[in-house]
Amino acid sequence: MIRNPIPGNTLAESEYTNITPMNSKLYVGNMSFNTNEDALRAAFSQFGTLTDVYIANDRETGRPRGFAFVTFSTADEAKVAIEKMNGADLDGRQLTVNEARPKESSGGGAGRSFDSPNRRPGAFQARGNSRY
Numbered sequence: 001m002i003r004n005p006i007p008g009n010t011l012a013e014s015e016y017t018n019i020t021p022m023n024s025k026l027y028v029g030n031m032s033f034n035t036n037e038d039a040l041r042a043a044f045s046q047f048g049t050l051t052d053v054y055i056a057n058d059r060e061t062g063r064p065r066g067f068a069f070v071t072f073s074t075a076d077e078a079k080v081a082i083e084k085m086n087g088a089d090l091d092g093r094q095l096t097v098n099e100a101r102p103k104e105s106s107g108g109g110a111g112r113s114f115d116s117p118n119r120r121p122g123a124f125q126a127r128g129n130s131r132y
Helices: 037-047 075-085
Strands: 025-029 050-057 064-072 096-099
Touching: 025 037, 025 075, 037 050, 037 064, 037 075, 064 075, 075 096
Parallel strands: none
Antiparallel strands: 025 064, 025 096, 050 064
């Protein structure tokens, strides 16, 4: 049972395990490289008020990477957009539309983690590397 700081305000375990808040930010994948922000706005704005549209571009070339994120003002609008736009055709491509997930941490690149306890000064010698 989860307890709320307000006395007497509790949920049974069966009640809180079914609560999954819907995100209003959507991932739009399998996009044509020719799809621009205006076309994306036009396609999704029919389902509600868009608060943000972001098309991912390659850092080096500046070209689109083939996916985007659209954010609606409410979760209900986002849910309708998923139902209607997942599998829909836009600029000759069948879109993949689902709820956006939080970005996973990349860890600093090349599998190295610089927050390791062995990164403190003198740790290299402490591990038995007396040559240095």
